[in-house]
Amino acid sequence: MVRTLNLIEKKFENFIIKNSKYIANKKIGIGVSGGPDSLSLAILLNKYRTKYNLDLFAFTVDHQLRIESQKEAQFVKSCMDKLSICHKTIVWKKPHSQHNILETARIARYNLIAKECIKNDIDLIMIGHHANDQIETFIIRLEANSGLDGLACMKSNTTIITDFTKLNIIRPLLNFEKKDLKEVCRKTNINWVSDPTNYNLKYKRTKARYIAKSKSLSHDFKLVINQYSKLKLNIDKLLNNQIKKNVKFNDNGICEIKNEFIKKLPKLFQKKILILLIKIIGGKKYPRKSLVINRIITNIHDVNINNFTAGGVYFIKSKNIILLIRQNEPSINQIILQYKTTIWDRRFLITKQCHTSNISVGPLTEKDYINMVKLKKIQKTKMPFAAIKTLPTFRVLDEIVSIPHLLYYKNYLWKKNIKIEHIENDLFISCNKLYI
Structure with missing residues (x-):
């Protein structure tokens, strides 16, 4: 022993x-x-x-x-x-x-x-x-008809x-x-x-545990999980290289895909890339269901459809590119910044470096944007208006004190005290940057 x-x-x-x-x-x-x-x-x-x-x-x-x-x-x-x-x-x-x-x-x-x-x-x-948990997870996901990502x-x-x-x-x-x-x-x-x-x-896990108790099955499950894991890793590497070449990102959460690139991929790869991008742009906790992804692929290929929404994302199609923008929806809440760091809309990591207690973050409304432009506090931008409405906007009570992505700060202290980055900032750094 x-x-x-x-x-x-x-x-x-x-x-x-x-x-x-x-x-x-x-x-x-x-x-x-x-x-x-x-x-x-x-x-x-x-x-x-x-x-x-x-x-x-x-x-x-x-x-x-x-x-x-x-x-x-x-x-x-x-x-x-x-x-x-x-x-x-x-x-x-x-x-x-x-x-x-x-x-x-x-x-x-x-x-x-x-x-x-x-x-x-x-x-x-x-x-x-541990290893037994891994086998139980595999059995549960196999029963749920999971794809490659789940079975890895x-x-x-x-x-x-x-x-x-x-x-x-x-x-x-x-x-x-x-x-x-x-x-x-x-x-x-x-x-x-x-x-x-x-x-x-x-x-379900208790039932899966009874199946996993078999020594012979346990050995086979380990081998299969290992193979799925390796396959997923290799496919992800391949796709990440393709994303770096063919997808452009902006750190405000907008991305641009080459039409030709997404259309020529096998459907399996189309699905994997769209699942990833929808999670990033749409701020979603879980991958969208196959039904939603299949509808998106159909809409991308349909020449009679220009713009559409799906999975919390607004798709804008043109001849050569497709823009993906966060859809403005009720789930984008205004929240008080109670802690040193906060994640807002599952898209932005906010770091508060001051002790002001009544700072909130929420989406920029159409009314506020128009008013800020009229007052010449911000300039009009080429960014699609659908994206502007979902930008993080910081307020103290009802007063806007900072809109970082539109380079507005009430004064220098707000630029210094509130730091913001997209939660997938590493991906943006490693890929092409899109400036609108």
């Missing part, structure tokens, strides 16, 4: 070495629920914290969905105290509606953790998803967009089996809690 533990620890250290530019010398948040997977993750990170200069901070989210949850959070704190890892329990005030409660809780969990990351200057979050399952490194910031997520245990993680806990004399919902057959 000692040899087994040594092999597990060495395998974990190899992951750190391979990903050292993301992990070494970083302040790392660990999501710890009390199960053997997340506890073993904390134990393994603790073993290498000095060697790789890891500053560790553990979070437990008490969703208050079960009677035992408070006691379990206290148990996790005692485990983290043994490891000398700072720990905080974050309590979620659950909604009255129980509709889709697990998904609602998942979104809330990441938002709550994001707030703590901002407060504590944490660079990334590590979570304990979870990535070890990913980014999640929350309401407040971009969370860098690392899953170091995707190649570790649960039995190995239990062994890590046993050898460290740390017990774990068992979540009764893991045995409740009303959940």
Whole structure:
């Protein structure tokens, strides 16, 4: 058993070495629920914290969905105290509606953790998803008729967009089996809690778990997931190179596609590119359904259709290009900037560098735009008016103090105190820039 533990620890250290530019010398948040997977993750990170200069901070989210949850959070704190890892329990005030409660809780969990990351200057979050979770995810998505992206399952490194910031997520245990993680806990004399919902057959994941228990099937599933993951990676590389050559971006969220480029691609590639662009331009949390994407492709090829809306995006067709602009819709809210960073409309990351409490951000209305032009506070722009109406506009009470994309600032302080960038800024930097 000692040899087994040594092999597990060495395998974990190899992951750190391979990903050292993301992990070494970083302040790392660990999501710890009390199960053997997340506890073993904390134990393994603790073993290498000095060697790789890891500053560790553990979070437990008490969703208050079960009677035992408070006691379990206290148990996790005692485990983290043994490891000398700072720990905080974050309590979620659950909604009255129980509709889709697990998904609602998942979104809330990441938002709550994001707030703590901002407060504590944490660079990334590590979570304990393991090989068994990966197989269960594959089975669930296979049953749901997922495509290539879904069947490639979870990535070890990913980014999640929350309401407040971009969370860098690392899953170091995707190649570790649960039995190995239990062994890590046993050898460290740390017990774990068992979540009764893991045995409740009303959940899809519980049913998938029974299929995944088969050793022969488990081996086959791992091979298939690995192949899907490699295929997705290679296709994404190919498409990203094509996007760099044929799609132009503006950091206000507008993009331009060459008509000829999108039309000559195989339908599979057309779908993948449109799904990506609609998420970016339309500020959507999830990819649009195939029915929506197929309708967009049909409209692009139809010479009798010039402009149309779909998936929160306004498409403007011309002879050689197609413009994609955020559609002006009620979901684009005006919100108060309560925290140092905020993500608005799932498109823009806003950093507030002042303590003014009543700053809000919302869309620029048609009335305000016309009034600002009349007062000569801004100049008319060649930007399509559909795009102007969805630009982030900062107000104190009812007064407009900044419209960064139209280069308007009431005074120098507003230019200095409010920083804004598109959440896909890296993509804009790596691709051609579009200036309108």
